Amino acid sequence: MSEAAKVIEAEARRDVRNRWLLSMPALLIILLAAVGPLLIVVVYSFLTPGPYGDVQWQPTLSGWINVFLERDIFDETLSLADAHISIFVRSVWLSLVTTVLTLLVGFPTAYFIATRPDNSRELWLFLITIPFWTNLLIRTFAILQIIRNEGLINNIMIKLGLFASPVQMLFTDGAILTGMVYVYLPLMVLPLYASMEKLDFRLLEAGYDLYATPFQVLRRIIVPLVKPGIIAGSILVFIPALGAYVTPSILGGGKNLMLGNLIELQFGQGRNWPLGAALSITLMLIVMVALLFYVRNAKGSGAKHG
Amino acid sequence: MARQFSVRRQTGFTAIAMICFFALYLPIGVLVIYAFNAGTSLSVWEGFSLRWFVKAFENQQVIEASIRSLQIAVVAALVATAAATMAALATTRTEPYRGLTLKYAFINQPLMIPEIVTAVALLIFFSRIKVWTGYSGLGYLIAAHTAFCIPFAYLPIRARLENMDLTLERAAADLYATPWKTFRYVTLPLLWPGILAGLMLAFVISLDDVVITEFVKSAGQDTLPTYMLGQLRRAITPEMNAISTLFLLLSICIVTVFFFVNKKRI
Amino acid sequence: MADLNAVEIRNVSKIFGFGEFAFAAVNDTSVAIRQNEFFTLLGPSGCGKTTLLRLIAGFEFPTSGEILLNGENIAAMPPFKRPVNTVFQSYALFPHMTVAENIGFGLQMLGRPKAEIQARVAEMLKLVRMEELRGRRTSQISGGQQQRVALARALAPQPKVLLLDEPLSALDYKLRKDMQIELKRLQAETGITFIFVTHDQEEALTMSDRVAVMSAGRILQVGSPREIYDAPTDRFVADFIGETNFLKGRVVSAANGVADVDTGVAGRIAAALPQGFAPDGEVTVVLRPEHAMLCAPEAAGECQMTGTLENVVYFGTDTHYHVLLSDGVTPFTLREQNKPLQAARFAQGDKVGISLEANAARVLRN
Numbered sequence: 001m002s003e004a005a006k007v008i009e010a011e012a013r014r015d016v017r018n019r020w021l022l023s024m025p026a027l028l029i030i031l032l033a034a035v036g037p038l039l040i041v042v043v044y045s046f047l048t049p050g051p052y053g054d055v056q057w058q059p060t061l062s063g064w065i066n067v068f069l070e071r072d073i074f075d076e077t078l079s080l081a082d083a084h085i086s087i088f089v090r091s092v093w094l095s096l097v098t099t100v101l102t103l104l105v106g107f108p109t110a111y112f113i114a115t116r117p118d119n120s121r122e123l124w125l126f127l128i129t130i131p132f133w134t135n136l137l138i139r140t141f142a143i144l145q146i147i148r149n150e151g152l153i154n155n156i157m158i159k160l161g162l163f164a165s166p167v168q169m170l171f172t173d174g175a176i177l178t179g180m181v182y183v184y185l186p187l188m189v190l191p192l193y194a195s196m197e198k199l200d201f202r203l204l205e206a207g208y209d210l211y212a213t214p215f216q217v218l219r220r221i222i223v224p225l226v227k228p229g230i231i232a233g234s235i236l237v238f239i240p241a242l243g244a245y246v247t248p249s250i251l252g253g254g255k256n257l258m259l260g261n262l263i264e265l266q267f268g269q270g271r272n273w274p275l276g277a278a279l280s281i282t283l284m285l286i287v288m289v290a291l292l293f294y295v296r297n298a299k300g301s302g303a304k305h306g
Numbered sequence: 307m308a309r310q311f312s313v314r315r316q317t318g319f320t321a322i323a324m325i326c327f328f329a330l331y332l333p334i335g336v337l338v339i340y341a342f343n344a345g346t347s348l349s350v351w352e353g354f355s356l357r358w359f360v361k362a363f364e365n366q367q368v369i370e371a372s373i374r375s376l377q378i379a380v381v382a383a384l385v386a387t388a389a390a391t392m393a394a395l396a397t398t399r400t401e402p403y404r405g406l407t408l409k410y411a412f413i414n415q416p417l418m419i420p421e422i423v424t425a426v427a428l429l430i431f432f433s434r435i436k437v438w439t440g441y442s443g444l445g446y447l448i449a450a451h452t453a454f455c456i457p458f459a460y461l462p463i464r465a466r467l468e469n470m471d472l473t474l475e476r477a478a479a480d481l482y483a484t485p486w487k488t489f490r491y492v493t494l495p496l497l498w499p500g501i502l503a504g505l506m507l508a509f510v511i512s513l514d515d516v517v518i519t520e521f522v523k524s525a526g527q528d529t530l531p532t533y534m535l536g537q538l539r540r541a542i543t544p545e546m547n548a549i550s551t552l553f554l555l556l557s558i559c560i561v562t563v564f565f566f567v568n569k570k571r572i
Numbered sequence: 573m574a575d576l577n578a579v580e581i582r583n584v585s586k587i588f589g590f591g592e593f594a595f596a597a598v599n600d601t602s603v604a605i606r607q608n609e610f611f612t613l614l615g616p617s618g619c620g621k622t623t624l625l626r627l628i629a630g631f632e633f634p635t636s637g638e639i640l641l642n643g644e645n646i647a648a649m650p651p652f653k654r655p656v657n658t659v660f661q662s663y664a665l666f667p668h669m670t671v672a673e674n675i676g677f678g679l680q681m682l683g684r685p686k687a688e689i690q691a692r693v694a695e696m697l698k699l700v701r702m703e704e705l706r707g708r709r710t711s712q713i714s715g716g717q718q719q720r721v722a723l724a725r726a727l728a729p730q731p732k733v734l735l736l737d738e739p740l741s742a743l744d745y746k747l748r749k750d751m752q753i754e755l756k757r758l759q760a761e762t763g764i765t766f767i768f769v770t771h772d773q774e775e776a777l778t779m780s781d782r783v784a785v786m787s788a789g790r791i792l793q794v795g796s797p798r799e800i801y802d803a804p805t806d807r808f809v810a811d812f813i814g815e816t817n818f819l820k821g822r823v824v825s826a827a828n829g830v831a832d833v834d835t836g837v838a839g840r841i842a843a844a845l846p847q848g849f850a851p852d853g854e855v856t857v858v859l860r861p862e863h864a865m866l867c868a869p870e871a872a873g874e875c876q877m878t879g880t881l882e883n884v885v886y887f888g889t890d891t892h893y894h895v896l897l898s899d900g901v902t903p904f905t906l907r908e909q910n911k912p913l914q915a916a917r918f919a920q921g922d923k924v925g926i927s928l929e930a931n932a933a934r935v936l937r938n
Contacts, residue, residue, distance in 0.1 A: 015400075022396035026389040026413055026456050033453035034416050037427035044430050054433065105326050108316070112323030115314040126565055131330050133557045135514045137534050138550045142333030144538075145340070152336055185330065204313050205631055206664035208651040210678035210729065218316055220677075224668045243420020246516050250538055260422045267429060267521070280426045284419060291418060310633050311650040 038284075045277035055273050063274030067282055084262070091259040092286070094173065095241035098180040102188040102237050103230065105181075110192035110229075111222075114199065125193070132186035140247050143179045144170070147251075171253035179251040180241050187240070188233040195229025196222075235294050239287050259283055334554065341547035358548035368549060371533040374444070378529065379512040381448050386455035387463075387505045391497075393456070394463040399472065416454040424454065425521035432522055442524045450522050451512045458511045459504035466500025502567050510560055576643045578733055578765040579605040579628060584637030585789075586623055597623040599789035600637070605733075605767060606782075610759045612768045614776040615786035616812070621769045622661075624786070625735050628767065629658050642732060652681070657726040658735040661742075663718045665710040671721050672697070672706040678729035696724040699758070716747045723755075727762065736768045740775065752779050773813050777801065785809045802860075805846040805937045810858045817864070817904050819857045826850060831935055833857050837899040838877040843933035856936045861907040863932035866893060866918065867925030875925030879904060881918050886910075895924060 045063045047055040070081035113124045131139065146152045149166040157163040169175055199222065207217040223230070245260030252258070257265070259279065266276030341359070345352030362368055393413055397406060416424060432446045474496070478488040516531040523532060530553065537546055586598040598620045605611045613621040626632045627639060630651030639647050646654055657678065665674050676693045684692075697703045700720040705713055710721060719739060726734055736755075740748045756779050759766045770776055776783050777797040784794045785808070792806040804810035810818070821835035829845050833855060843857045867875035879897040893906045906926060918924055 019396040019400065020405075022392040023409055023413075024392075026393035026460070027409065029385075029389055029449070030412060030415060030453050030456060033428065033449045034424055035412065037431035038419075038423070040431050040434070041423075041427045105322060108319035108322040109326040111316065111319050122565070126561065127327060128330075129565075130558055130561055131334070133510050133514075133561050134334065135516075135531060135550075135553055135557070137516055137531050137538070138337070138553060139334070141534075141538060141546065141550060142337045144542075145337055146333050182330070182333070185326070200664070201313060202660060202662055202664045203666060205651075206658070206660060206666070207677070207681075208313060208631075209629060209656075209658045209660075210725070211652045211681040212677075213652055213681070214316055216681055221666060222316075239418070239420055243422045245422050246535065250535075260420070263422055263426060264521075267426065273430070276426060277430065280423045284423050287418070287420060287423075311630065313631060 041277045041280055045274050045281055047274050049272045049274055052271065060274075063272075063278040066272070066275045067278050087257050087259060087262050090173065090256070091242055094177055094180065094258065095238050095244075097177060098184060098241045099188075099234050099238045101177075101181045102185050103234065106185055106188035106192055106233065107230075110189045110196055113189075113193050114196035128186055128189055128193075132190065136183060136246055137250075139183050140179050140250050143175075143182050144250060147175055147178065170251065171255060173252070173256055175251040176244075176248045176256060176258070179247040180244060183247055184237045184241060187236045191232035191236060192226065192229045195226045195232075199225055231294055231297055235290065238290060242287060242290075243283055337547055338551045338554065340544060341551040343544055343547075346544060358544045359552070361545050362548045362552070365545070367528065367533060368530070371528040371530045374527065375513055375529040375531070378444060378447050378451050379509050382451035382455050382512045383459070383505055383509040385448075385452045386508045387459040387501060389452075390456050390459035390504055390508075391463055391501055394460055394467055398464055398467045413460055414457045417457045421454075421517040422521075425518045428518060429521040436524075444527070446522050446524075447519060447527065447529075450518050451515065454515070454518065455508035455512055459508040462503040462507060463497065463500045466497055466503075470496055499567050503564060506560055506564050506567075510557065513556075575607055577604040577640070578607045578609070578642065579767065580638075580640040580643075581624070581628075582638040582640065584624075584627060584634045584639060586620075586627060586632055587635045596789050598627065598634075601786075601789065601791050602637075603784055603791050603794060605765060607765055608763050609781040610756065610766045610768065610779060612770060612776040612780040612783045613786055614770060614773060614783050614812075616771055618788075619786040620789040621771075621786050622737055623789075625658075625737055625767065625769050628733070629656055629735055630654050655729075655732045656735060657729060657731040657733075658737065659719075659722050659726045659739045661737045661739065663722040663739075665718055665721055665725070667709070667711050670707050670709060671702060671713070674710060674721055675725045675728050677725065682729060692728055696728045699727070700724045715742055716751075719743060719751065723758075727758070727764070730762075731764065733765045733767060736766060738769055738771070740770075741772075748775075755779065777813075785812060787812070803844070803846075803934055804858060805849075805934075807856065807936050807938050810936060815861050815905060815907075817859045817861065819859065819902070821855060821857055823852050823855055826852070831855070833933075833935065837897045837902055838904075841876070841928065841933045842930075843935045844931065845935050846937055849935070849937055851935070856938075857933050858936055859928060859933045861892070861905045862890075862909075863929040864904070864906045865908065865927050865929070866906060867927050875927045877904070878923065878925050881920055881922045881924050884918065884920060893918070893924070895926065 044055055046059050046061065048058040048060050048062070050056050066081065066084075068081055068084060070079060070084075109128070113121060113128065116124055144151070147169040148154070149168065149170065151170075153169070154163065154166040158166065203221055203225070204217055207221045212220065243260050244258055245264060248256065248258040248261055249264075252261070263276050263279045263283070266272045266279065270276070340351075342354050342356065343351055344355035344357065390413075393409075397409055397413070400406070411418075428446070428450050432450075435446075436442050470493075475488050475492055478492045479485075483491065514531065515529075516535055519529050520532050520535060523529070528536070530549070534546065534549065537543075581601055581603045583600055583602055584598055585596055585600050587594050587596045589595060601620075601624065613624060615621050623632060627634055628641075630646070630649060630653075634647055637647075638645055641654065641656065666677065669677070672693050675696050676689045679689045679692060693706075694703075697706055700723055702717060702720055702724065705717060710718060713721070719742075722739070740751050743751060752775060755766070755768075768776075768779065777800070780797055782794060782796055783800050784791045785800060785806070786792065787808045793800060793804065793809045795803070800809065801813055804813060804816070807818075810816045819835045819838050819841070821833040821838075821841070824832045824834050824840070826832070826845060829847075831843050831845050831851070833841050833843050835841055835857060841857055841859075843855075845851075877897055879895040881893060882896050882903075883892075883894040885892040885894070888910075890907050890909045893908070895904045895906065896902070897904055904926060
């Protein structure tokens with residue numbers, strides 16, 4: 001190798017090394033306080049629950065078994081843990097519906113913002129960002145106030161004579177759904193907007209020039225070109241929704257549990273840390289599957305990244 | 307005559323958007339209005355009063371929790387932003403090298419996993435350390451917050467870095483600036499709005515966090531959100547409205563500053 | 573019954589903005605474009621030619637006036653109902669579709685059966701010679717290829733009128749020349765009315781059946797390339813197209829469409845009058861540089877005008893002579909084709925005479 005080539009290669013190696021050094025602090029912090037602990041969770045999922053919470057250092061599979069199955073206390077037979085299964089189903093189902101609803105409402109909203117003239121667009125972005133930065137608790141609390149028996153909706157309906165007595169809306173699956181859609185809506189709008197901002201509106205003109213109706217333009221031109229935003233938004237809603245804990249806790253009460261609540265239970269009253277650990281890992285696996293789906297879809301689209 | 311054709315218009319989109327904005331702000335609006343309610347009910351208006359704000363300001367627990375929130379948020383945001391800045395410099399504007407994608411995934415990991423999983427993991431991990439060392443101060447919370455704040459600080463800094471014009475740094479090098487000087491006099495000033503944005507984002511994210519804090523905290527270590535969560539599970543008073551309103555005000559201030567910082571793009 | 577005009581613009585205005593910021597992109601303009609013609613809108617940027625095109629396509633609506641397509645008023649029709657297709661300046665090819673899908677898009681939107689669409693797409697691909705690239709994504713082909721796809725896409729639905737918005741401006745010289753010939757051939761073959769927008773006068777003159785010269789929202793003159801060049805009636809047209817000499821003078825007499833104009837320093841010139849124009853005071857006469865000749869130095873006194881040679885510029889094919897006429901103020905440019913191996917006849921500073929070709933001078937309306 002020539003002298004020059006050797007120097008260049010040394011430089012390149014030094015550059016890579018510097019980059020590793022620079023990223024060390026971030027990587028270390030995350031390793032210690034985010035990724036590392038996950039490995040410990042895996043370990044704990046194979047241990048035995050202790051009498052007052054925490055664990056005893058005895059390996060067992062009972063944590064994992066209890067995720068989906070339960071042991072009858074009388075005759076020790078294993079059967080499907082209906083309670084757990086229904087919680088899993090409810091969690092996935094509610095998360096999917098939340099994603100779809102936020103998409104249906106968020107898409108026109110993002111489009112609206114993206115088609116505003118430059119000077120007012122900042123204002124609309126500002127307006128959609130404020131709920132996004134408002135504390136999750138506050139937003140959930142706000143919905144609580146609206147749908148309670150003495151809340152806004154019931155009050156108005158009774159005043160208007162449409163309801164005879166307060167309709168129970170709180171502590172239902174519907175309440176959780178409403179809360180989650182409300183909380184995650186900005187998370188859907190923002191990536192959608194990011195994609196739409198880059199849309200070349202001259203392509204819409206071309207579509208119209210070639211006899212496409214407005215609906216056809218939407219379906220054949222806008223949606224395919226905005227697909228990266230749709231996928232990003234869906235992921236940003238689905239994953240947190242799946243692991244939601246605060247919202248179902250406040251709006252669902254103790255009856256309608258989602259996966260997050262079930263997990264929390266094991267570290268509280270349930271005192272079954274290994275089960276909680278196993279459930280957490282299960283949740284994570286479901287999420288990884290969803291992410292894999294995203295990565296494959298994002299690569300397969302072939303269009304420019306939004 | 308029928309409405310004039312517009313290339314950008316889609317039927318019903320504006321209507322839905324308007325409903326969306328209305329629906330987003332209505333609950334918050336109601337909440338704020340009732341914070342000024344003179345009565346104790348959360349739904350019957352009995353006149354204007356500031357009593358709940360006064361009560362909130364006198365509530366010892368609220369004050370303690372708020373201070374703790376701020377302490378954690380300030381430290382976590384600063385450390386996270388510093389780490390994120392370095393990480394951003396390390397991972398952008400370079401040919402892909404071995405481990406780059408892994409690093410990128412690592413840094414953004416907190417974003418890709420539901421909070422509760424991380425919360426559980428930290429609960430387990432820190433409880434073990436608590437048993438070994440006996441330490442149970444704010445350190446765990448600060449560490450946890452710093453970790454999940456890093457990706458939030460990282461993203462705007464990275465975005466700004468990628469959009470920066472490389473030729474400016476080359477010009478500096480051409481004019482005899484060492485790498486450090488180039489960084490200090492050219493890169494850093496241009497990067498500054500991104501860093502500020504990252505800092506503010508990290509700060510708010512830390513302030514707002516509920517789930518991880520709830521799991522990781524020891525008894526008596528409430529932050530404002532966890533205090534509110536506790537209250538919400540027990541008795542709900544209009545005092546909650548007042549606290550929420552103040553919190554909301556803080557968020558709005560920060561968002562406004564954030565917008566102005568972003569506008570000032572050199 | 574006379575053939576309906578393909579497109580008729582009647583007193584169309586398009587005003588953007590309002591109040592003190594209002595400006596008329598198209599200002600009370602009228603023009604009729606015939607069937608099966610290659611019609612060009614020519615003008616500098618900002619003259620309103622693109623706006624006029626967009627008005628015909630349906631992306632803008634006239635503030636006042638009517639637009640007729642084959643006799644039918646289409647002013648209220650949205651673009652997807654007009655049988656008019658556009659080749660956009662930026663091509664606007666759909667990046668998420670292949671070449672073939674792009675070309676077939678219009679027919680798909682019209683609901684034609686699959687077989688018909690496939691056949692037509694194949695036909696179009698053959699027409700623009702892009703058969704091998706049919707499966708490619710449009711972001712993966714060159715600029716010239718993109719241009720041809722855009723053309724094929726607009727022609728596939730067999731529109732009554734094809735609008736082309738400066739489609740060749742992004743191409744390099746050789747490619748542009750080739751495409752000009754190609755476009756001309758396509759227009760003749762398909763018989764579709766082409767309305768072509770450009771700021772390049774050479775393009776306009778070489779390709780068009782008729783040219784409309786636009787400036788500041790108005791059409792100043794419409795005519796065949798020859799008419800526009802040889803017989804400009806408007807100062808702007810005369811100035812914009814090619815090079816021109818302007819001579820001010822006074823009409824002495826006028827008869828049979830020819831005026832006898834006394835231009836002072838340039839003597840008496842017989843200049844053709846525009847139709848229906850019968851001035852009797854001050855006028856401006858225009859003369860193209862190639863219609864003037866330098867007199868032999870010996871006979872300088874007998875030429876139409878005399879002056880001093882300020883500058884000689886050699887252009888390869890011809891030589892430009894910049895003369896300052898004998899009044900010391902009026903400039904005059906001549907162009908003479910170079911003969912092989914001819915030595916320079918005149919040098920800077922020489923006193924020269926200029927004579928004019930007969931029937932070359934014209935009177936302007938303004």
